[in-house]
Amino acid sequence: MRNRSVTYSREATFQALADPTRRAVLDLLRRGSQHAGQIAGVFPVSRPAISKHLRLLRRAHLVREHREGRHRVYQLNPEPLRAVDKWLEHYRTFWTMNLTSLKNFVEAEYARETGKQSLDRPAAKNVKGEN
Amino acid sequence: MRNRSVTYSREATFQALADPTRRAVLDLLRRGSQHAGQIAGVFPVSRPAISKHLRLLRRAHLVREHREGRHRVYQLNPEPLRAVDKWLEHYRTFWTMNLTSLKNFVEAEYARETGKQSLDRPAAKNVKGEN
DNA sequence: ACTTCGCGTAACTGTATGGTTACGCATTAT
């Protein structure tokens, strides 16, 4: 048995998601596996182009491929997307914020911008160095 | 009420998130606004490099900039990330799947990897809430 | 065996991007 909680590279994942075609491929595969030809048939670009997208998606572990006769079947593997979800979590709080916390935020902002500091502004992190 | 439902280009957003440095900049700005120099000071690349990253982030509306004396202050704007969150939502269901649908998925998976099909890994995959 | 699919890969092109250094232009400090 294979402990499948591998830590896929966040890097490759975000990278793979950067292209709209690739995202569309994932969206397509959500509805079920497809073979390369079918996938290519859906998009307005050449088959080799899709082939390369699939390669990237494979590299990012967002899809798995296996042969089936002379077809290459591609299957979605949503697992790496968890990392993205995780990353997003930090930001989700921003738009889930209630007015109170929002107030804090804006206040801190305002304080910082105007010079007076009524809040944190972690000076400890003040990385100077070379600018 | 703010009706802040501007439709930022999903495209530009995903695009902007593709680079680790830019993601790091966002992570940094989550702690509060910073001016260009401060931001640049944190990273091991040149200031102009950061300047260009900031330009991309600006273009994606992920940050806002305003002058303050001779500083350019950058502020996080998490709004566009909502689109990403929204997109991810479709996939989130995959890892919140109930055992039935999960069974299909894992079964195919397992069968493929080993050749047999007995499905004894649901526990390993079974991550309901968070991780 | 011969032909036809299905599909990845090679080779090549144009463009975006990440980084660098040089520079220019405001804003501040002296």
Next chain:
DNA sequence: ATAATGCGTAACCATACAGTTACGCGAAGT
């Protein structure tokens, strides 16, 4: 006024990548 800061931009590299066409190889048909 002059010097020093802060920071974007221009001009240049190298690399990645989206697309294309040409090609090759294994699986299916006939």
